[in-house]
Amino acid sequence: MPPRRATIKDVAAAAGVGVATVSRVLSGTGSASPETRERVLAAAARLDYRPSALGRSLKLGRSGGLGLLVPGLANTFYGQLADGVLACARSMGEHVVVGATGDDPEREASLLGSLVEQGVERVVAVPSGDGLGENWEPALRAGLRVVFAGRPGPGSAPSVLTDDRAGVQAAVDYLGGLGHRSIGFLGGPATARERLFRDALAAIRMPADEELIVAARATRDSAYAAAASLFQRRPDVTAVLAADNTLGEAAVLAARELDLRIPRDVSVIMFDDVPWAELCGPPLTVVAQPAHDLGYRAAELALRDRPGPDRTLLPTELIVRNSCAPRTPR
Amino acid sequence: MPPRRATIKDVAAAAGVGVATVSRVLSGTGSASPETRERVLAAAARLDYRPSALGRSLKLGRSGGLGLLVPGLANTFYGQLADGVLACARSMGEHVVVGATGDDPEREASLLGSLVEQGVERVVAVPSGDGLGENWEPALRAGLRVVFAGRPGPGSAPSVLTDDRAGVQAAVDYLGGLGHRSIGFLGGPATARERLFRDALAAIRMPADEELIVAARATRDSAYAAAASLFQRRPDVTAVLAADNTLGEAAVLAARELDLRIPRDVSVIMFDDVPWAELCGPPLTVVAQPAHDLGYRAAELALRDRPGPDRTLLPTELIVRNSCAPRTPR
DNA sequence: TCCCATGATGGAATCGTTTCCACATCCAGA
DNA sequence: TCTGGATGTGGAAACGATTCCATCATGGGA
Numbered sequence: 001m002p003p004r005r006a007t008i009k010d011v012a013a014a015a016g017v018g019v020a021t022v023s024r025v026l027s028g029t030g031s032a033s034p035e036t037r038e039r040v041l042a043a044a045a046r047l048d049y050r051p052s053a054l055g056r057s058l059k060l061g062r063s064g065g066l067g068l069l070v071p072g073l074a075n076t077f078y079g080q081l082a083d084g085v086l087a088c089a090r091s092m093g094e095h096v097v098v099g100a101t102g103d104d105p106e107r108e109a110s111l112l113g114s115l116v117e118q119g120v121e122r123v124v125a126v127p128s129g130d131g132l133g134e135n136w137e138p139a140l141r142a143g144l145r146v147v148f149a150g151r152p153g154p155g156s157a158p159s160v161l162t163d164d165r166a167g168v169q170a171a172v173d174y175l176g177g178l179g180h181r182s183i184g185f186l187g188g189p190a191t192a193r194e195r196l197f198r199d200a201l202a203a204i205r206m207p208a209d210e211e212l213i214v215a216a217r218a219t220r221d222s223a224y225a226a227a228a229s230l231f232q233r234r235p236d237v238t239a240v241l242a243a244d245n246t247l248g249e250a251a252v253l254a255a256r257e258l259d260l261r262i263p264r265d266v267s268v269i270m271f272d273d274v275p276w277a278e279l280c281g282p283p284l285t286v287v288a289q290p291a292h293d294l295g296y297r298a299a300e301l302a303l304r305d306r307p308g309p310d311r312t313l314l315p316t317e318l319i320v321r322n323s324c325a326p327r328t329p330r
Numbered sequence: 331m332p333p334r335r336a337t338i339k340d341v342a343a344a345a346g347v348g349v350a351t352v353s354r355v356l357s358g359t360g361s362a363s364p365e366t367r368e369r370v371l372a373a374a375a376r377l378d379y380r381p382s383a384l385g386r387s388l389k390l391g392r393s394g395g396l397g398l399l400v401p402g403l404a405n406t407f408y409g410q411l412a413d414g415v416l417a418c419a420r421s422m423g424e425h426v427v428v429g430a431t432g433d434d435p436e437r438e439a440s441l442l443g444s445l446v447e448q449g450v451e452r453v454v455a456v457p458s459g460d461g462l463g464e465n466w467e468p469a470l471r472a473g474l475r476v477v478f479a480g481r482p483g484p485g486s487a488p489s490v491l492t493d494d495r496a497g498v499q500a501a502v503d504y505l506g507g508l509g510h511r512s513i514g515f516l517g518g519p520a521t522a523r524e525r526l527f528r529d530a531l532a533a534i535r536m537p538a539d540e541e542l543i544v545a546a547r548a549t550r551d552s553a554y555a556a557a558a559s560l561f562q563r564r565p566d567v568t569a570v571l572a573a574d575n576t577l578g579e580a581a582v583l584a585a586r587e588l589d590l591r592i593p594r595d596v597s598v599i600m601f602d603d604v605p606w607a608e609l610c611g612p613p614l615t616v617v618a619q620p621a622h623d624l625g626y627r628a629a630e631l632a633l634r635d636r637p638g639p640d641r642t643l644l645p646t647e648l649i650v651r652n653s654c655a656p657r658t659p660r
Numbered sequence: 661t662c663c664c665a666t667g668a669t670g671g672a673a674t675c676g677t678t679t680c681c682a683c684a685t686c687c688a689g690a
Numbered sequence: 691t692c693t694g695g696a697t698g699t700g701g702a703a704a705c706g707a708t709t710c711c712a713t714c715a716t717g718g719g720a
Binding site for chain 2: 005048050051052053054055057058063065072073074075076078079080082083086087090093095096097098099100107111113114115116117118119138142143220249252253274275276278279280281282283292
Binding site: 381 | 705706707708709710
């Protein structure tokens with residue numbers, strides 16, 4: 001039978017003082033005689049007293065704590081992002097409540113609801129799906145402080161993003177420079193990069209071939225299916241840009257399955273410099289995003305008292321390895 | 331200026347009833363006339379009322395919520411495990427508070443402390459480091475309900491583990507069968523598998539060469555250094571077993587750096603069937619662990635009211651790909 | 661017609677904390 | 691000696707929810 005946790009009353013009784021005095025001593029506010037302070041501290045230590053965050057939060061109104069909503073943690077990119085959030089929160093002494101949305105707006109809404117029930121009033125989120133985000137309006141209006149990370153959020157909340165436009169452009173430029181004319185795009189649930197891809201194509205005066213732009217849902221299977229069908233439908237694609245590491249993985253797998261050699265038959269570039277990109281056979285050329293920083297900065301913004309900039313852009317970097325080659329007609 | 335969240339009192343006033351009635355209607359306990367129920371529900375909806383988990387927890391004593399302590403989320407294995415925990419918690423309507431220990435007992439202790447301050451009384455944890463775990467005794471005695479996952483925990487708390495003994499043995503058997511006599515072992519912060527490795531060697535009557543057994547700290551750099559130094563000190567190793575995916579990654583990288591071909595010069599087996607194992611050049615033979623299930627089952631045990639078995643063992647599976655070859659003397 | 665069981669309802673206590681306020685003590689300055 | 695500020699201290703209210711208990715109305719059975 002676990003002994004009830006000691007409360008402030010127990011400490012007060014043990015030290016022979018009132019609860020108010022204990023509270024003052026422990027929180028450092030107000031005055032207390034050195035002797036009293038000593039007694040209280042000793043009693044607290046003896047009873048192994050831990051102030052209940054519940055009681056404090058209730059009284060104070062503000063609950064502290066940071067919410068974190070990501071599609072899923074099995075994806076290394078979000079894992080790194082989450083680690084960044086965790087690091088920042090720890091440095092500011094806040095705890096973190098996480099939820100995996102699975103990129104499903106419905107789940108996101110329910111998770112968000114449970115967060116506000118917990119009294120969480122600051123949230124870092126990778127908004128799910130298409131970012132129409134009727135989910136967020138009510139929460140924002142209710143005073144929830146949310147910072148979007150990695151994907152632009154709906155509404156007026158600040159976001160911390162990577163410079164996707166530059167990243168996509170760098171990838172497309174590189175591929176174009178290699179002579180590729182039929183460049184496929186594997187998009188995910190977040191569709192923003194798709195638009196950037198069209199823009200990047202336009203910037204180098206290449207027409208966008210709609211058939212080469214495919215979007216997958218947020219599952220491994222869907223990603224694989226999208227990649228495989230792209231390669232099969234259009235044997236003339238000589239290069240592919242994958243919008244995230246799951247899609248990149250699918251592209252490599254599908255290419256192998258169809259006996260397409262990388263980079264001889266298809267060149268591949270993917271977003272996210274996950275550790276295995278270098279290990280892949282062949283090592284993958286990637287558009288690196290600072291996932292950890294993304295999370296850290298977003299958490300910082302959410303936790304700081306002063307409102308920060310509405311939009312902070314972190315740089316991307318094209319890291320060239322061995323998955324791209326000059327175009328050879330197939 | 332964000333409007334204060336509606337409280338039960340506001341709902342009571344809006345519906346023209348007492349707070350007790352509102353509580354009864356909303357929680358479904360006790361009786362209320364259909365007409366009253368209707369009014370309360372309408373008022374609650376109109377005010378967008380969300381009961382405060384803080385108030386409820388305080389009154390009820392139990393706070394709900396599940397703590398999750400892992401070394402770090404950037405490691406895919408722990409990411410998958412965390413996803414499993416999240417999935418289970420969501421299905422039982424509980425929220426999850428996570429912390430990244432970095433495999434540091436000190437950080438673990440501080441995180442654990444902040445968890446109990448939050449009122450969390452059930453925890454799933456991958457115990458940090460060597461598992462001596464003076465961290466856990468006080469928490470356990472204080473009535474915290476913890477379930478260890480992935481690594482055996484200290485003390486009497488239940489754990490959900492993979493059958494590492496069988497996994498290590500399968501790997502060693504396989505390597506031995508291929509003719510390898512100098513098998514290296516790359517261990518991490520958790521040292522349990524090191525012992526199993528010796529046992530497995532003994533089981534096939536092979537002496538353990540202490541110089542071939544190295545342990546790295548929980549960083550990528552340390553893992554790489556360990557792998558590189560192993561290969562350099564002992565050019566006669568023809569096979570390596572890496573105790574987790576970080577170590578496996580390091581082994582592949584170090585081998586490449588030293589111009590050791592896998593599998594011609596060294597065979598490599600690693601723990602964790604992370605998605606990229608198949609993508610690696612060459613595809614890696616692995617000891618697969620059901621990471622997601624590990625988390626799910628552990629969370630289930632922590633959340634269920636009845637105490638479960640003290641130790642549940644999930645199977646591992648040797649997945650043979652192309653990173654091992656018969657021994658050829660170097 | 662009376663009584664009591666039943667059902668609906670609201671008041672109030674409670675959980676653990678912080679903080680306002682009142683009270684007591686003490687000492688310096690007039 | 692009296693006054694007034696400073697200082698140390700404890701009581702009590704408040705936060706938002708649940709729940710015990712008392713109250714009240716109602717209706718059926720004797």
